[in-house]
Amino acid sequence: MAKVIEMNQVSWKREHKTLLHQVSWQVNKGEHWAILGLNGSGKTTLLNMINGYIWPTVGEISVLGHLFGTFDLRELRKSIGWVSTSLQEKLYGSDRTQTVVLSGKFATIGLYDVATPEDHERALQLMNQLGCSHLVDRTYQTCSQGEKQKLLIARALMASPQLLILDEPCNGLDFLSKEMLLASIDELAAQPDAPNILYVTHHTEEILPIFSHTLLIRRGEAFRSGKTEEILESSCLSDFFETPVDVQWRNERAWLSVR
Numbered sequence: 451m452a453k454v455i456e457m458n459q460v461s462w463k464r465e466h467k468t469l470l471h472q473v474s475w476q477v478n479k480g481e482h483w484a485i486l487g488l489n490g491s492g493k494t495t496l497l498n499m500i501n502g503y504i505w506p507t508v509g510e511i512s513v514l515g516h517l518f519g520t521f522d523l524r525e526l527r528k529s530i531g532w533v534s535t536s537l538q539e540k541l542y543g544s545d546r547t548q549t550v551v552l553s554g555k556f557a558t559i560g561l562y563d564v565a566t567p568e569d570h571e572r573a574l575q576l577m578n579q580l581g582c583s584h585l586v587d588r589t590y591q592t593c594s595q596g597e598k599q600k601l602l603i604a605r606a607l608m609a610s611p612q613l614l615i616l617d618e619p620c621n622g623l624d625f626l627s628k629e630m631l632l633a634s635i636d637e638l639a640a641q642p643d644a645p646n647i648l649y650v651t652h653h654t655e656e657i658l659p660i661f662s663h664t665l666l667i668r669r670g671e672a673f674r675s676g677k678t679e680e681i682l683e684s685s686c687l688s689d690f691f692e693t694p695v696d697v698q699w700r701n702e703r704a705w706l707s708v709r
């Protein structure tokens with residue numbers, strides 16, 4: 451089966467500290483994964499590695515079939531969409547929403563290339579798909595946090611990525627905006643041409659049924675990975691958090707409480 455991510459005993463060390471420790475993890479084509487971990491567990495470090503911004507100190511990684519060290523990482527990055535809060539802060543507030551989405555095709559902050567009529571059409575279609583077509587002609591800075599997240603996902607999709615990384619997309623959203631964004635992500639994943647999605651979060655209840663697999667990261671180690679329903683259960687998560695927790699499944703989502 452074609453692999454989207456293949457990590458083999460990967461470690462990354464900085465300043466005598468091991469930030470990723472012997473991580474082995476495989477994502478097959480067509481699988482959507484959730485990555486769950488507490489603050490400082492190594493999630494961002496892992497994403498930086500998947501995007502080729504850092505390289506393993508030890509071990510091997512290939513992404514979208516390209517083994518690091520044998521491929522131009524700038525080319526690889528064109529196939530990966532990474533939606534994060536830090537990206538949100540870099541974009542220009544005075545740009546129109548559709549310009550922000552269009553710029554995703556060229557991976558630029560601001561739009562400097564000439565977009566074709568087809569590009570414009572695609573941007574509108576993606577805004578429609580993400581439920582934010584009503585924002586056309588508004589400036590980016592006037593949009594709410596939830597609207598910005600949808601625009602950023604549409605922007606990432608402009609480049610037709612094979613891998614889409616959603617890095618804590620529900621941060622800062624009220625519970626209704628969060629549910630609306632999750633519904634958009636659910637719909638997106640159901641499209642026949644959907645990219646593989648990695649969804650990074652601190653919260654189990656954000657892990658939708660489409661995320662068939664989950665990776666637990668703790669202190670830079672892949673604590674466990676596998677089918678979501680086997681990972682998000684009380685004894686596994688109690689071991690993971692080193693605190694007794696109860697998991698209750700409601701609407702096919704796992705809600706956590708401290709016992």
Ligand SMILES: Nc1ncnc2c1ncn2[C@@H]1O[C@H](COP(=O)(O)OP(=O)(O)OP(=O)(O)O)[C@@H](O)[C@H]1O
Pocket residue numbers: 464465467469487488489490491492493494495496
């Ligand atoms: N370049 C670096 N040099 C030294 N330490 C680093 C470096 N980058 C990250 N760290 C440390 O590695 C650990 C993991 O950081 P990382 O940002 O990957 O965590 P995270 O799981 O994304 O956390 P959060 O959920 O809070 O965003 C932290 O203790 C962080 O301070």
